[in-house]
Amino acid sequence: MNESIKTATFAGGCFWCMVLPFDCYEGVLQVISGYTGGFLPDPTYQDVRAQKSGHLEAIKVTYDEQVISYTELLAIYWQQIDPTDEGGQFGDRGSSYRTAIFYHDDEQRLAAEQSKAALAASGKFQKPIVTRILPVETFYPAEEYHQDYARRETEKYHADEAVQERKAFLQETWKKQ
8 A cells, every 4th residue: 555645534614615626636635525523323415414423525536645745735725614603604504514624643632622723813713713623534425426525526515505605705814815
C-alpha cells in the first residue's frame, strides 16, 4: 500500500454540496458521501435526515499527500461552509447538517486545531467558529443515489434552494478583497 495515500473526513452540511469542491483538485483520488459521528449502526438517509441516528452527513476524502496536503484540504473545507452556524448549514437545518472535522490521527487533529484558530483570528467572521474537531468514527457510505449527485443530477442539484443559498454565502464571504 502506498503510504502517501491518506483519508480525511469532513462534515459540512449537505454532502451533495461538499463533493465537487474537493473532487476537482489534483491529488484527491476519491470523495464518498456518507454518515459518521452517530450511534445507530448502518444508518439510512431517512434515519440521518430525521435526526434519529446522531450522525452527520459527511464526506470521506481519499488523497495523495505527496500531491495535496491535509492543510490544503482544510483550507478548501473552510471555504465551503459557514463555520459559525451551530444549527446546520444554510437551508439544511438540524444536527445532521452541522459542521465537523473528523481527525484520523494526532497530526490531523493538530492541523485542524491550528487552522480553526487561524480562521478565528483572521477576523473573517464576527461570530465564533463553532465547527467541532472530533476523532473519526465509523463512516457509513450513503446510498448509491447520493454518490456524485451534483454531477449525475446537475439540474436538480443547481435548482436546490439550499445549494443556491450556500453558493451566495460563499461567493460573498470569500470574494476577492
